[in-house]
Amino acid sequence: MPSARRLVLAWALLTALTVASMVAGSMGAGMxxxxxxxxxxxxxxxxxxxxxxxLRAATTGWRVAFTALILLILGIVLSALALAQVLP
Incomplete structure (x- = not known):
């Protein structure tokens, strides 16, 4: 189980990354x-x-599997966005 300090630091990082996503999204920079x-x-x-x-305490296989799944999903999303710009 992660310590309270680690959880708070992770929360702060997630909050900062959310703000970064919002700023990047509001700029409308395309692809x-x-x-x-x-x-x-x-x-x-x-x-x-x-x-x-x-998941940090899990075996490498689980970590790789979840990372691969996330990359697959994000790749599909990025491909769909690219396709939406090409198709009329």
Whole structure:
């Protein structure tokens, strides 16, 4: 179980990353902005998995599997955004 200090630090990081996502989203930077937001999303997802769900204590296989799943989902989202810009 993570310590209270680690949980608070993770919460502060997640809050800062949320603000960064909001700022990047409000700038309307197209695909570059979307890529930045999705990269921030990856960091946030890893923090939640590692700290709050204590995946850090799990075996490497579980960590790799969850990271691969997150990357797959974010890749699908980015591909859909790119496709939406190409198609009329």
């Amino acid at each position: 570059g902005g979307a890529a930045v937001i999705l990269a921030v999303t990856l960091i946030k997802a890893r923090q939640i998995l590692d700290i709050y769900l204590n």
